[in-house]
Amino acid sequence: MLFLNDARFRAVFYQFVAISLVLLAAWAMYATASANLAKQDIATGFDFLSRQAGIAISESSIAYGPTDTVARAILVGLINTIKVSFLAALFGTIIGVLVGIGRMSTNPLLSRLMLAYVELLRNVPLLLYLFLWYFLIILVFPPVRQAIQLFPGFFLSNSGLAMPALEWQSGFGLTFAALAFGIASALVVRGVSQRRRIQSGKANAGWIFALVLLVLPVLAVWASGAISLSWSAPEAGRFRLTGGLQIRPEFVALLVGLMLNLSASVAEIVRAGIQAVSRGQWEAAQALGLPRSRTLRLVVLPQALRVIIPPLTNTYLTVFKNSSLAIAIGYPDLVMVSNTIMNQTGQAMETIAIFMGIYLGLSVAISLFMNWYNARVALKAR
Amino acid sequence: MKRKFLALCAATAALMVGATAAQSATTLETVKARGKLICGVSLSTPGFAAADDKGRMQGFDADICRSIAAAVFGDPDKVDFVLTNINTRFQALQSGEIDVLSRQTTATFSREASLGIDFGPTVFYDGQGLLVPKSLGVASAKELTDAAICTLPGTTTSQNLTDFFRTVGGKFELVVFESPDENRAAFYSGRCEAISSDRSDLASIRAVANNPDDYVLLPETISKEPLAPAVRQNDSNWRDIVSWSVYMLMAAEEKGIIQANVDEMAKSEDPEIQRMLGGADELGKMLGLDNKWGYNIVKGVGNYAEVFDRNLGEKTKLGMTRGPNTQWNAGGLLYAPPVR
Structure with missing residues (x-):
């Protein structure tokens, strides 16, 4: 056949065949597995993600408690x-x-x-x-x-390092926005000054300007009094240190x-x-x-x-x-x-698939x- | 970790290709054709399943396997023990890699309803407890608010602890280890104030400490943990065999039949003993077993009391008392249905 001799057509055609075969194999595996699981009365599906997790996780960067969902625990x-x-x-x-x-x-x-x-x-x-x-x-x-006790408030033990932590009462979002704005404007100024330096071959004071732009918005927010911070220091409880950063x-x-x-x-x-x-x-x-x-x-x-x-x-x-x-x-x-x-x-296949x-x-x-x-x-x- | 993952992959793959093959024959036929029972036990839990210095698997769970082998083959040693990981144990059973799972496994509703398995009778009534160093000066688990507690992953352990502290209204720090060795080491070193597991397991952890007397088991039992063997769902005959192998151990204790006197007892006039040991009726045939299946179990591994005393009892390192695991007529929970 003529079009089979066309190199461009063949390149696309073979790729198409290869991808189809892979997809077919994946589908066959999926179909067999789910048929077998159904035959053995083993529950399948991802419904469990919205159930209550019911477990405690000791280290978490976002708010999490045992009543949250499985998806949030993951x-x-x-x-x-x-x-x-x-x-x-x-x-x-x-x-x-x-x-x-x-x-x-x-x-x-x-x-x-x-x-x-x-x-x-x-x-x-x-x-x-x-x-x-x-x-x-x-x-x-x-x-x-x-x-x-390394310094006042800093405790080292085999449960890790406990230290005082800054806690934001208010103004976290505002400070963050000011910082982001500061970084962005400093970067722009730096770019401009660098271009000028390369063009003219002379050093200029652009970096000072950039530095000022970097800290100014944060200082402004600070001065306006929108930020309120508090220190949380680790305290000795009955068994271990509570509070602060662990x-x-x-x-x-x-x-x-x-x-x-x-x-x-x-x-x-x-x-x-x-x-x-x-x-x-x-x-x-x-x-x-x-x-x-x-x-x-x-x-x-x-x-x-x-x-x-x-x-x-x-x-x-x-x-x-x-x-x-x-x-x-x-x-x-x-x-x-x-x-x-x-x-x-007990839903091993789904969980493994997720991770x-x-x-x-x-x-x-x-x-x-x-x-x-x-x-x-x-x-x-x- | 890698090995565990490979095992999980293998089990998953087996589930995909092998499950149909495993279902075409009944488990009893498969086991008989193979000439051996394949039994899933835990990795290394002294008292329940651990190899002794000669490499022979010893323990309570291992003896349950042996009694099933004795019922099927008349020989308690026709068992291959497969070490199952806590995360892959059900998959190993589902995929047909093992015939029965005898691994300190708690029977729960969701496991029975959604995992494609059936539980046999409870062989050991356990409950989750907490072990603490004596020096901590704690008398009740309720005092452990804000403490760090070491556990093994998954199972029902972490969920029970979470539930317990939610009822008490306190917080705690959960430290989870994949391997029992790290879990114990972290507890002994003081990383955690307490370690939590089934009470039987805690007895084993306490027994292997440098100085067992430095540790004390708190009085609270924060959960019910009925440990039972499990089989694949929808094989009624095999489930009967597993259940009645266990009941035979209990019934033998009730009737005073022990390994040493089983030959004498076989001549007994008591009709129930005759039925149990194959002297009268043909009960074994109904299960597809030899008529002397009950005799073979007691001859091979002894009765429930002998199995308990040998592996967990007060003369062993674990030094456990029978607790609720005594006969019904002595105030316990062991109650075998009548053999007739």
Whole structure:
């Protein structure tokens, strides 16, 4: 047939066939599973999401109580997952970049120390480190009734760190809006001043202007008296400290574990990225009289970023997925909350489908963001 | 964790492809053709199911499995024990991976109604309790407001605690661990003021502490936990076999039949004992079993009291008293229907 010889038609046709086959297989699996479940009188469907959850979750960033729905309990777990992964990615990247640069140092003590750091962290399974950090915390620090007082109001024990917390009585929304406005206007001013500097080749005072714009709206809100804050300090109850901000050991152990593990990977990625920049660039910068630190910051790192971003995306995806190891040390993340719900409702397939869907969706979102960023820093051929 | 997840996937996959195959034959036929019973037990709970130093599975739940094997095959050792995780236990049963689930499982309405399973008779009347260090100076669970409490995930444990503190009108911090070992370690180290689980389980946790006398079980029982074996739904014959294997243990205790005297008792003039041990009538045939099924159970594993004393009783490390798990005529809840 003639149209089968058309390369464009074939490309589309084969893709169509492949997608249809995948969809067909998925449908067949779904149909068989639901038929079998119905035959065995096992309840199916997602009705359980609107039932009362009936469980307490110790760590929650949004208002949650046992009378809330199952769906909200899953949301609490999801937010906990995102919170710990985001902080781990942030701090892990900062540590990783420093360690990666330290690895390249001409000081043999520093570079070997950094090598040891990377190898120690990369070559032991993360799960074992999580146990190590967690047991270190709960075995080394005293029980909460003999908590160590670091400063007035700061208590350290094996139930975590309790510290005074600022509580907003009113004006939170207004302050937030003022801060957002300040950041946006400061960014605009910075952009304009930078363009002028590049055009004229002369330094200007744009940064002062930007700084003023950044703090002014918040100060204005403060001065208007719309904000009222109060301190909530931890107090000794009969068993433990109540009130204030409590950072639990489960969260700390997970954050430290993920963060250090990530930093080792980032360090290697950064080192590889820096080494990928040709020696000529270093030498050219040296010839211009730039010191080593400025060479690194202004010449080498921007070029290294192009090599660094794609593998960094993978590392971020890994840390997000590894956060599910939380279940081993009692941090209520998405998987742990889902497991409890699965156990109470018995609807394993639905619950697993939900949390797999959430992981998949967020992982894809992370890759899309990193791809966009990669395209931004990529070499633009002019 | 990964292994648990794989098991869950395998169970799900088995559910999709294998369930029809498993249903075409009755469970009894499948078990007989295989020549072995496959019984789901817990991972490591001394007293209920744990391997001893020779690798033999010991415990109360394990002995329930053995009595079913004895009824079917006349040999209590024709059992393969499969370790089931707390999250995948029902799926393992649904998918046909195991024939019976004997795993400290609480019979509840929603489990029986929506999971495609049926529960047999209660083998152990348990209730959720709280264990605290003596040094805490607490006499009642109601005083534990604002305390941190360690538990295992899911099951009914966290829900019961939540309900309890809602009635008392207090708050508490729930710390949930996936593995029993971390759960215990966190409790011993003082991360939590209390640990909550079924009382039988707490006895086991207390028994393995460095100094068991430092810990005290609070008097409150905050929930009813009737532990029962479970089978797949819609196989009446198999459910009968499991139920009556359990009832036989209870009936044997009631009639004073023990492992050591079963041969003598088989010659007894008591018509009920004759029916139980296969001397009269053909009760075994009605279930598709050998007529000496009752004899085989008692010969193989003993009666209920022997099973209890061997695994949980006061001479064991767990040191549990019979409590409500005594015969009806002694004020307990064990009440086997008549064998006739």
